Amino acid sequence: DVKVTQSSRYLVKRTGEKVFLECVQDMDHENMFWYRQDPGLGLRLIYFSYDVKMKEKGDIPEGYSVSREKKERFSLILESASTNQTSMYLCASSLFRDSKNIQYFGAGTRLSVL
Amino acid sequence: GNSVTQMEGPVTLSEEAFLTINCTYTATGYPSLFWYVQYPGEGLQLLLKATKADDKGSNKGFEATYRKETTSFHLEKGSVQVSDSAVYFCALTLQGGSEKLVFGKGTKLTVNP
Numbered sequence: 242d243v244k245v246t247q248s249s250r251y252l253v254k255r256t257g258e259k260v261f262l263e264c265v266q267d268m269d270h271e272n273m274f275w276y277r278q279d280p281g282l283g284l285r286l287i288y289f290s291y292d293v294k295m296k297e298k299g300d301i302p303e304g305y306s307v308s309r310e311k312k313e314r315f316s317l318i319l320e321s322a323s324t325n326q327t328s329m330y331l332c333a334s335s336l337f338r339d340s341k342n343i344q345y346f347g348a349g350t351r352l353s354v355l
Numbered sequence: 356g357n358s359v360t361q362m363e364g365p366v367t368l369s370e371e372a373f374l375t376i377n378c379t380y381t382a383t384g385y386p387s388l389f390w391y392v393q394y395p396g397e398g399l400q401l402l403l404k405a406t407k408a409d410d411k412g413s414n415k416g417f418e419a420t421y422r423k424e425t426t427s428f429h430l431e432k433g434s435v436q437v438s439d440s441a442v443y444f445c446a447l448t449l450q451g452g453s454e455k456l457v458f459g460k461g462t463k464l465t466v467n468p
Contacts, residue, residue, distance in 0.1 A: 245398070272454050283444065283460035284399075291454060299455070331398055335454060342387060342448050344456055346398035 244268070247332050247347040254354050260319040262350050264332030271337035273315035274344065275299075275307065278329040290315055291337060322354045357382050361445045361459035368435055368466050376430040376462050378419075378445035386447040388412075388421055388428040389456070393442040402430075402443070406450070435466045 248263035266273065274289040276299075286299030288307040296307050304326060308316040315334075319326055329351050333344040362377040380386060387406045391399040403412030408423035417432045428445060445459040 274455075281460065284458040286455060289455065333399075337454065342450075342454065342456075343389075343401050343404070344399075346391075346400065348396070348398045 245332055245334055245345050245347040247330075247350050249350050250348065252350060252352045254319075254322050254352065256323060256354060258319075258322050258354075260322050260352070260354075262317040262319075262330055262332075262352070264315045264317070264334075264347055265313055266315075266334040266345070267313065268334060268336075268345065269312065270334035270345075271312070272335040272344075273309065274333040274335075275305075275315065275317045276331045276333065277301070278331055278349070284331065287317065322352075324354050326352065327354045328352060357386070357447060357449065357457045359445050359447055359457055359459035361443075361462055363460075363462070364442075365463040365465060368464070370437055370466055370468050371434045372466075374430070374432040374435045374439075374464070376443055376445075376464070378428045378430065378459060380426050380428065380445075380447050382426075382447060382449060384449040387450055388419070389446040389448075390417070390419055390428070390430050391444045391446060391458075393444065393461070395441070399444060435464075437466050437468055440464055440466045 245266045275287040276284040290296045290309040306318045332347040335344045389404045390402040392402045403414040405412040405421040411420045442461045446456045
């Protein structure tokens with residue numbers, strides 16, 4: 242069965258901390274995505290990656306960076322967390338050039354920045 | 356650009372009521388259309404999809420038909436259950452283009468017994 246695992250369900254961090262959100266998929270997918278989900282705004286794409294060491298900015302990359310050193314792992318980094326980064330973060334993966342183009346999601350990490 | 360507009364929620368229904376959640380889109384190319392569902396405390400999962408005009412996607416009693424003439428992909432279910440309470444997202448991706456999905460803002464459905 243398809244599985245996308247996010248390392249934490251809940252995180253509480255302080256303003257200015259460096260925060261790492263980890264995502265691992267076991268489906269050998271090339272594409273991986275990071276979204277944030279906020280009430281009334283839906284899902285917004287932060288970054289995505291279509292191969293190891295490759296990344297592209299999404300719609301709201303400011304304040305975030307990513308790392309993809311291995312195919313199965315995609316990390317989202319908040320260099321200096323701020324309160325406006327309090328949100329639900331969702332990771333997803335998909336097959337490259339798949340005609341179905343289905344994305345598979347993790348359960349999410351709810352981050353609170355105090 | 357590419358965008359998805361879905362009806363504002365929240366939607367509250369009684370069990371066995373008929374459900375419609377409206378979704379319209381604008382796309383610069385030929386889109387594939389999706390409905391994703393997010394149950395409480397979980398990530399999103401694919402509910403159904405359609406890849407060409409007049410295709411009907413269906414799953415778990417839900418249906419949606421790809422209407423190119425009205426650029427719509429409305430979600431329907433004839434008789435909802437309490438277990439259908441969730442947030443529903445309409446989304447599109449361009450065929451042959453970027454791998455990215457464009458999501459609507461989501462519609463929260465609550466079904467009361």
